[in-house]
Structure formats: structure tokens, C-alpha cells
Amino acid sequence: MKTFRWLGIIFVAIVGFVVYRALRQEDTVTAPQSNSKRSISPDLLAILADPGDKGPIELVSDAEGKEWLINRRNGFRYPVEDGIPIMLLEEGEKNKDDSIITG
Amino acid sequence: MSDSSINQSIQQQFGAVAANYTTSLVHASGADLAGLIAAAALSGTERVIDIGCGAGHVTFGLAPQAGELVAIDLTDAMLDQTRAQVAAKGFTNVRVESADAAQLPYPDASFDIAVSRYAAHHFADPLSCLHEIFRVLKPGGRWLLVDVVSPVAPMADTFLNAVEILRDPSHVRDHSVTQWLAMCQAAGFVAHHDTTWSVRLEFASWVTRMATPAPEVAQLRRMLIAAPAAVKQTLGIEDDCSFRIPVALISGVVPH
Numbered sequence: 001m002k003t004f005r006w007l008g009i010i011f012v013a014i015v016g017f018v019v020y021r022a023l024r025q026e027d028t029v030t031a032p033q034s035n036s037k038r039s040i041s042p043d044l045l046a047i048l049a050d051p052g053d054k055g056p057i058e059l060v061s062d063a064e065g066k067e068w069l070i071n072r073r074n075g076f077r078y079p080v081e082d083g084i085p086i087m088l089l090e091e092g093e094k095n096k097d098d099s100i101i102t103g
Numbered sequence: 104m105s106d107s108s109i110n111q112s113i114q115q116q117f118g119a120v121a122a123n124y125t126t127s128l129v130h131a132s133g134a135d136l137a138g139l140i141a142a143a144a145l146s147g148t149e150r151v152i153d154i155g156c157g158a159g160h161v162t163f164g165l166a167p168q169a170g171e172l173v174a175i176d177l178t179d180a181m182l183d184q185t186r187a188q189v190a191a192k193g194f195t196n197v198r199v200e201s202a203d204a205a206q207l208p209y210p211d212a213s214f215d216i217a218v219s220r221y222a223a224h225h226f227a228d229p230l231s232c233l234h235e236i237f238r239v240l241k242p243g244g245r246w247l248l249v250d251v252v253s254p255v256a257p258m259a260d261t262f263l264n265a266v267e268i269l270r271d272p273s274h275v276r277d278h279s280v281t282q283w284l285a286m287c288q289a290a291g292f293v294a295h296h297d298t299t300w301s302v303r304l305e306f307a308s309w310v311t312r313m314a315t316p317a318p319e320v321a322q323l324r325r326m327l328i329a330a331p332a333a334v335k336q337t338l339g340i341e342d343d344c345s346f347r348i349p350v351a352l353i354s355g356v357v358p359h
Contacts, residue, residue, distance in 0.1 A: 048208055
């Protein structure tokens, strides 16, 4: 019985680590290497703000290559659909991810 | 209705009929569109925002003279239409974004000119929208509003808003020129009423464009035919139920 308990704990630890890595990956892919793959130009980003707190937002790609405009102050994430940023508060809140919040 | 349910109503209403607005003559042409473009008097360097761009007719008219233009709307299908046309026309200075006029996703003092045509009657809270527009404009920045306005006579005002909401459930209100001027001033603008045009709405295309259901179309006909004489005269209601709406250009300036 004890062996099974240890196997269970190890399994949970591995799953936890994989999930953690997947979440971290999402916001580490932030540096725009080549603009050709990016659908939003840096000029536009400079004048885009969060519709709620009006503060700066950041363009990131997730593991599937999908682009998001994220607010690290409250975790709101705004999707970019076919190159069109969806800058609606309810969308940002719906896709909220607390793990991207930084001090 | 709360603001978000009005927004959903707008998205539902216009999502289904977006393509009709690319071809609508009332929207794609007209003295008020030319008047708005002339009033903008762009010099080629301005950063412009088109609020409630719809199928993009104002955007296409202003883009050639704008430095940079951001077109926003709430309806995805409208944004797709506009974006496709932007690409087809080869405009590289236009960006299309989904945004709410009541919560603009831009920092203060981002734009030189804000324009909006045939959209403001959908604002659930017009004063909040005007405060947001004021906020994103630079000092000295200009706001050009073109929209259907209600007639001065209260009965014609009530009648026009009644037929509008029967045809389009996402309609909020056609305000009078006086109401718009007061709201613009309350938001901080130095506001002016520049022009009013009389725009004829051909009844059949007016209801077809919005895909108004048959029972509502029948009710609209009954209302327009039975309208009081004073209302018939003010709105120029014709035998086939076509009528005329006052469309005003109101301009505001952000004081330095």
C-alpha cells in the first residue's frame, strides 16, 4: 500500500510540474523576433492600453502561437482574432490568468 | 438594459446584416459623408479614430488623408468587413480593433481627431462615451459627430425613436442637437452645431438592410401611415412609407 501512495505522490508532482511549465511558457515567449509573423505593429501597441485601467499592455504568444494582449497588473488577457485585437473588458476578464500577474 | 446587454444586442443585430452595410447607399455615400470628410480637413499627419466604424465608409474616406487611423466597432462581422476592404483598398495606415466607446483602450491624449457617423444612437451611456472620447484626444483635438438627430417637436421626436427601436432593437436613442451640444459641453468640449442634412430613407431598403422581421415591418407601415399630420410633415412621410431624417454634424474641440 505504501508503494502505491508514493507512486501517487510522484505522479501528482510530475503533472503539477508539466502544468506549471506549460503556463510559464505562455508568457515567456514575448520577444518579437521577426515582425513578419506578428499581426500587430509596434506603433499600434504603443497606443493600445487596457480598456479598464488604461495602463500599458504587452503582446505575447501562447504555446499554440495564438496572440494575446495582456495586462500584468490584473491578469486580464485580450485575444487577437484574425489580426483584430478584441479590447473588450468582458473578454479580458473571461480569459483572465492570475499566473501572469507581476508585482 | 445594462450596457453589456445593449452591446450584445448590437453585436447580434449587426452581426447578421453586416454585409448589407457595405453596399447601403445611405451609408456608402451621401452629403453627410462628404461633409464629414470635408470638415475633418486632414493634412496627412493626423492620428484619427473612427468610433463605430461599421462597414468602414468613413474610414475609407479619411484614410487617404490620415497619418494613421484606428477604426473600432463592437461587431466582429463589421470589423471583418472593414478589415477585408482595408486590405483590398491597400490602406497600410489603418488598424481595425474591437472596442467599446465607453471604455476606449487607449491612453490619454492619443489622437488628433475622433469621428463617428451613424453609431452614437447606439451609445447606452452617451456621456461616458463622450468623456472617453475627450480623454483620448490631445489638447486642441477635434471631435466630429454625425448622427440622426431627433426633431425639436416632442411628438416627432417620440415617433422617430419609436419607429427606430421597432426596426432595430439595438437602437438606444436619437438625441436632439440641443441634447448633444449639452452632453459634449458636459464632457469638456467646446461644441458647435455645424450642419443638418435631410436624408431620405427609402422604406423597403431601410427595413431590408436591418433584416427587420415581417410583423415589425407591418407594424412600422401601420405607424407611418397613421402618423399624426404634424409628424408626417416633420418627417416627410411618403405614401410608400419612405421618410426623411435630420442628420446633424456636431463638432467639439478639446480646449488647450
